[in-house]
Amino acid sequence: MHQETIENYLKTIYHLSDGNAFVVTNKELAERLGVIPATVTEAVKKLHVLKLVEYEKSYGTRLTSAGIKQALNIVRRHRIWETYLAQELGFGWDEVHELAEELEHIKSDKLVQKLAQKIGNPSYDPHGDPIPDEKGRFQKAEFKKLAEARAGKTYTLSGVADHSPAFLKFLDRYNLKIGTTIKVLEIENFDGSMLTLCNSKEIRLSLQVVSNLLVR
Amino acid sequence: MHQETIENYLKTIYHLSDGNAFVVTNKELAERLGVIPATVTEAVKKLHVLKLVEYEKSYGTRLTSAGIKQALNIVRRHRIWETYLAQELGFGWDEVHELAEELEHIKSDKLVQKLAQKIGNPSYDPHGDPIPDEKGRFQKAEFKKLAEARAGKTYTLSGVADHSPAFLKFLDRYNLKIGTTIKVLEIENFDGSMLTLCNSKEIRLSLQVVSNLLVR
DNA sequence: AAAATTAATTTGGCTTACCAAAAATAGTAA
DNA sequence: TTACTATTTTTGGTAAGCCAAATTAATTTT
Ligand SMILES: [Mn+2]
Ligand SMILES: [Mn+2]
Ligand SMILES: [Mn+2]
Ligand SMILES: [Mn+2]
Numbered sequence: 429m430h431q432e433t434i435e436n437y438l439k440t441i442y443h444l445s446d447g448n449a450f451v452v453t454n455k456e457l458a459e460r461l462g463v464i465p466a467t468v469t470e471a472v473k474k475l476h477v478l479k480l481v482e483y484e485k486s487y488g489t490r491l492t493s494a495g496i497k498q499a500l501n502i503v504r505r506h507r508i509w510e511t512y513l514a515q516e517l518g519f520g521w522d523e524v525h526e527l528a529e530e531l532e533h534i535k536s537d538k539l540v541q542k543l544a545q546k547i548g549n550p551s552y553d554p555h556g557d558p559i560p561d562e563k564g565r566f567q568k569a570e571f572k573k574l575a576e577a578r579a580g581k582t583y584t585l586s587g588v589a590d591h592s593p594a595f596l597k598f599l600d601r602y603n604l605k606i607g608t609t610i611k612v613l614e615i616e617n618f619d620g621s622m623l624t625l626c627n628s629k630e631i632r633l634s635l636q637v638v639s640n641l642l643v644r
Numbered sequence: 645m646h647q648e649t650i651e652n653y654l655k656t657i658y659h660l661s662d663g664n665a666f667v668v669t670n671k672e673l674a675e676r677l678g679v680i681p682a683t684v685t686e687a688v689k690k691l692h693v694l695k696l697v698e699y700e701k702s703y704g705t706r707l708t709s710a711g712i713k714q715a716l717n718i719v720r721r722h723r724i725w726e727t728y729l730a731q732e733l734g735f736g737w738d739e740v741h742e743l744a745e746e747l748e749h750i751k752s753d754k755l756v757q758k759l760a761q762k763i764g765n766p767s768y769d770p771h772g773d774p775i776p777d778e779k780g781r782f783q784k785a786e787f788k789k790l791a792e793a794r795a796g797k798t799y800t801l802s803g804v805a806d807h808s809p810a811f812l813k814f815l816d817r818y819n820l821k822i823g824t825t826i827k828v829l830e831i832e833n834f835d836g837s838m839l840t841l842c843n844s845k846e847i848r849l850s851l852q853v854v855s856n857l858l859v860r
Numbered sequence: 861a862a863a864a865t866t867a868a869t870t871t872g873g874c875t876t877a878c879c880a881a882a883a884a885t886a887g888t889a890a
Numbered sequence: 891t892t893a894c895t896a897t898t899t900t901t902g903g904t905a906a907g908c909c910a911a912a913t914t915a916a917t918t919t920t
Contacts, residue, residue, distance in 0.1 A: 684868090
């Protein structure tokens, strides 16, 4: 099996199981990877032979500890690259994901180590996602959706649930970035939108938007 | 045909034809690419369909102008990465080639542009090889082998013909790097070795070595 | 000009990652 | 419990990139 294929499967299984060793279905995997379920069946069988996943026929797939370890390493690479591209090379947070999807497959731990060092071994990537360290450890961030916030309170934008360039560019237009303070002035019952105070400006954010903003 | 395969063929044809549009044989290509000639026959036929090479049966292959253009772009990417890795991330000149072999295939001109900018749009890579600009232009360096030098004269190390880590590490041991001044004290007829003065130290360099040092 | 050598091409096969369609299995509703 | 539905697996097939062996073509040597 090609290393890049393996890495994409492990990473996807990891994300679908939300970091835990929960079972993932073929259908979910197929959708995320852009292949049909039949292809997934073949692939997970091979990953099973490689002892990277536990696989029970017609039931589902979960990462083994070896699989989790590799998955965390790929997640680390991805997020280190994203952060490096943003901090050192001036890419926007809407541009880094696509590039990191390619760069994460470069086979060199030394390179990742140097990149990380250059940017001061950060704990979070440009989207607020935690970066595992060399041993795979990271603190699971305790964020909640702004959509679940209460009127009158003030929050700090700490992450985004939607990583699409369209959404991120939208946030850029209002200068909303990780660390920005958001005060919830009013919640509209009718459509779930929120009137907020961001950067000393009153902005109304739709339910769509506040559901994808993670705050502390 | 996969982009990476195409790029490796174009780059190899380019290097074998020494930058000119000279004809390259299947056998040469096969050796460099680590495949058998039969594989090359198939590949160059496909490259011909893509109008990247001219191919005449049983005669040879040469790049078209479109092929040269793409080849120069890959060479640029490779050398920009090598230089970036050395200058910005502290890799040794013996380490950068292998990494650049992977990184050169990342599909983003913007990335290469940013890397180049960060290191001041250099004209030469860590091995003294010229870096083509965005339009593929570069000055062909007029170096000669130290092996062809004359006793008593002083030269500046400007490039290396052998890029192997073993050779480069050897040069590191004597602190021989691009820009180092080398005075030829004496040429030994018997084995072609040279007694030289480098960094105020007398060093005897074998024919092997002086044949792979390019000087001005 | 033959013969011998070397290089290139063709042919048949392999592996990987895919897909489409059919068959089997599991899950849900009646 | 049976029928319907959704999911998974199996079974052929394809395209790329590769190799080994056989064939053809070009180049050297005699
Ligand atoms: Mn990402
Ligand atoms: Mn991210
Ligand atoms: Mn190189
Ligand atoms: Mn180089």
